[in-house]
Amino acid sequence: MAEIQLKNVCKRWGSFIGVDNFDLTIADREFLVLLGPSGCGKTTTMRMIAGLEDATDGEIVIGDRVVNDLDPKDRDIAMVFQSYGLYPNMNVYENIRFPLKVRKVDPATHNERVMRAAAMVELEEFLHRKPAELSGGQRQRVALARAIVREPNVFLMDEPLSNLDAKLRVSTRAQIKNLQHELKVTTIYVTHDQIEAMTLADRVVVMKRGVIQQVGTPTEIYDRPANTFVAGFIGSxxxxxxxxxxxxxxxxxxxxxxxxxxxxxxxxxxxxxxxxxxxxxxxxxxxxxxxxxxxxxxxxxxxxxxxxxxxxxxxxxxxxxxxxxxxxxxxxxxxxxxxxxxxxxxxxxxx
Ligand SMILES: Nc1ncnc2c1ncn2[C@@H]1O[C@H](COP(=O)(O)OP(=O)(O)O)[C@@H](O)[C@H]1O
Ligand SMILES: [Mg+2]
Structure with missing residues (x-):
């Protein structure tokens, strides 16, 4: 069970407000997308949930634990970023396996888990290759597999598709949607691309300058935008x-x-x-x-x-x-x- 509650969460740097009173409960297994233009506070919100950034105010609850003072490694969260963050000297297999080693998961289970994660993102043929020998799409799939292998309670994905070309973005998007359906893991996904938000989300949070403008299903946001900002952001x-x-x-x-x-x-x-x-x-x-x-x-x-x-x-x-x-x-x-x-x-x- 990994419901996530953000209770009036704020992030300030001096007098600058990065995230203002973010107040939302994300249901267990929900696919939530944070959508908004560059600089609206999406990454900051994500980093506070992951524990990479302290909240200035408010409470973050994952499952039934307040996690504000918990280290990132103790939050049972796996993150996927725009930059894949792979280890260049390790092959695909070792890259995927790495989180299991770090977390001292029983080595006897590693092979099975790595192979299962690799299969889910169709990387079985590439396990011996180094990241430099892969395309952008394949590298992003290694990053996804490395998140999957941990079987975390929560996935955080920050613009994971933005380095891919248009066609690959569409196919990888479909793969992420299917993966989330299979794994049934609560997922928070950040993007500035409204089409990604509409196609992936159970619910979309539209943000502007650190403030939530609207929360709703893609249909609600499209059919009844709460204001001209949302109306002017959604649709093509x-x-x-x-x-x-x-x-x-x-x-x-x-x-x-x-x-x-x-x-x-x-x-x-x-x-x-x-x-x-x-x-x-x-x-x-x-x-x-x-x-x-x-x-x-x-x-x-x-x-x-x-x-x-x-x-x-x-x-x-x-x-x-x-x-x-x-x-x-x-x-x-x-x-x-x-x-x-x-x-x-x-x-x-x-x-
Ligand atoms: N460490 C920091 N110090 C000061 N301001 C920051 C810091 N990190 C981010 N910001 C500012 O907070 C705002 C939100 O940033 P961010 O969450 O990265 O936006 P997004 O991911 O939506 O593009 C931006 O205006 C950014 O410049
Ligand atoms: Mg960002």
């Missing part, structure tokens, strides 16, 4: 956002008029997703009517971008749709696909 492309005025349920901004909304009269930020909107048959009477700024062929869709409400707004059209730049296009943006946010705080306005 991220949600379209524009400022305008709401009066009597009608939102207006330059080139935009959307009826049938509910919300308080006054300035608001309106958002909608490119994939929820569509190109309308005619520019007349469409919610957005504007000249095309650019058209991009994505393969599975054609992305149309216009200037509206003082922002660039993108809509995904059918993959066969074609239009010229500067031609006027009508975009269908019905009220039911729209999200409203407070213009100043960015907080979601509940309908």
């Amino acid at each position: 492309p991220a949600m379209n956002l524009m400022d305008g005025t709401l009066a009597g349920g009608v939102f207006t901004a330059s080139n935009v008029r959307i009826e049938g909304l509910s919300g308080p009269d006054g300035p608001v930020t309106l958002g909608f997703r490119a994939e929820d909107a569509s190109v309308s048959a005619s520019a007349d009477g469409a919610e957005i009517s504007a000249p095309v700024y650019t058209m991009e062929l994505l393969g599975d869709a054609t992305m149309i971008t216009v200037r509206a409400g003082g922002a660039m707004v993108s809509v995904k059209a059918h993959k066969d749709y074609r239009i010229e730049i500067d031609e006027t296009v009508g975009l269908s943006v019905p009220a039911h696909i729209c999200h409203l946010f407070h213009k100043d705080t960015g907080a979601r306005l509940e309908a």
Whole structure:
């Protein structure tokens, strides 16, 4: 049983706040992803859980033990980093075996455990090679195997895929997801890549400047972003956002008029997703009517971008749709696909 509780955990250096009141319970066997831009406090949060950094305030509980004063080696956690941290002079087998030696695990069990971990990440053929003789993807799999072999209570993974090329990232991502499913180990995974977060997580924590912005399942975060920061971070492309005025349920901004909304009269930020909107048959009477700024062929869709409400707004059209730049296009943006946010705080306005 390895539930992890972070109770109002803070990290300060002088007057600088790296992590501010992080308060969350991570369920046993949960796959939790910390997501946010560079510098938002993801690694610091992770390092406090691992014991590599002291919390300035708050309590960290793993299982039923408060671990604030426990050494990293006594926390039963295995970490995987962006830089693989392999020993260059040891072959793959010895690299994977190393944590068992350090922890003085009964040597009679080593071979079986190493072979099982190697099999899980498909490294059996490479056991005799040195790290220098491996590709980036293979090295990262050695790092994963070295974490697995310990059979820890908790996995911490800090941007483990960021050194891999795009294709390898996708396949290794799938492997990590499957591995976590097999091993059923509580996992905290750090990334700045929202697609990684959405594809891997049971729950996502979106962070900004040390502060949690939203905690939810990928679907919750995508469907109901708590504020404009989350809305603008999740999705590819991220949600379209524009400022305008709401009066009597009608939102207006330059080139935009959307009826049938509910919300308080006054300035608001309106958002909608490119994939929820569509190109309308005619520019007349469409919610957005504007000249095309650019058209991009994505393969599975054609992305149309216009200037509206003082922002660039993108809509995904059918993959066969074609239009010229500067031609006027009508975009269908019905009220039911729209999200409203407070213009100043960015907080979601509940309908
Ligand atoms: N030892 C330190 N002393 C002072 N500031 C630090 C230290 N370590 C990290 N920071 C700052 O804390 C913030 C969060 O860092 P970090 O957790 O590494 O962000 P992330 O992993 O989300 O990119 C950053 O602004 C970083 O510069
Ligand atoms: Mg980091």
